Amino acid sequence: MKELYGNIKYTVRAVIDRPWAIDYESKKVFTVAAYNNLNLMDGLRVRIK
Secondary structure, eight states, rough: OOOOTBOOOOEEEEEEEOOSOOOOOEEEOOOOSSSGGGGOOOGGGOOOO
C-alpha cells in the first residue's frame, strides 16, 4: 500500500524455543491498511490457552 508521502512497514519476529530440537523461527513484514480501535472489539479480550 503506497501513500502520497510514503508508508510505514512493521516487522515481527517469532521464535519457538524447543529444548532438544531445532527451533522454529519466522520473520514477517506487514503494513497496517486501516486504523481499528482494538479496545472496542470484545472478542479480542478472550484469553487463548
